[in-house]
Amino acid sequence: MQQVTLDEAIAQLPDLIKAAVRGEEVLIAAGSDEVVKLVPLTAARKPRQAGSAKGMIWMAEDFDAPLEDFREYME
Numbered sequence: 001m002q003q004v005t006l007d008e009a010i011a012q013l014p015d016l017i018k019a020a021v022r023g024e025e026v027l028i029a030a031g032s033d034e035v036v037k038l039v040p041l042t043a044a045r046k047p048r049q050a051g052s053a054k055g056m057i058w059m060a061e062d063f064d065a066p067l068e069d070f071r072e073y074m075e
Contacts, residue, residue: 001025001026002019002024002027004026004028005028005029009036016038020039023040
């Protein structure tokens with residue numbers, strides 16, 4: 001973990017950004033309080049596309065037929 005003051009962060013911002021992208025935790029402090037944590041953004045997910053699972057899902061012809069285990073409850 002790397003902790004720097006606000007003045008140091010202003011002077012070293014490009015290096016601090018590179019460190020955060022590498023996975024290091026970078027904290028910026030104002031006085032004795034930690035006020036900012038630099039973290040890399042995660043990669044954006046692809047938007048969902050309608051029909052992308054076509055052919056992967058099927059439904060049995062008798063999917064809604066009564067189950068044998070529940071026959072006594074249906075009488």
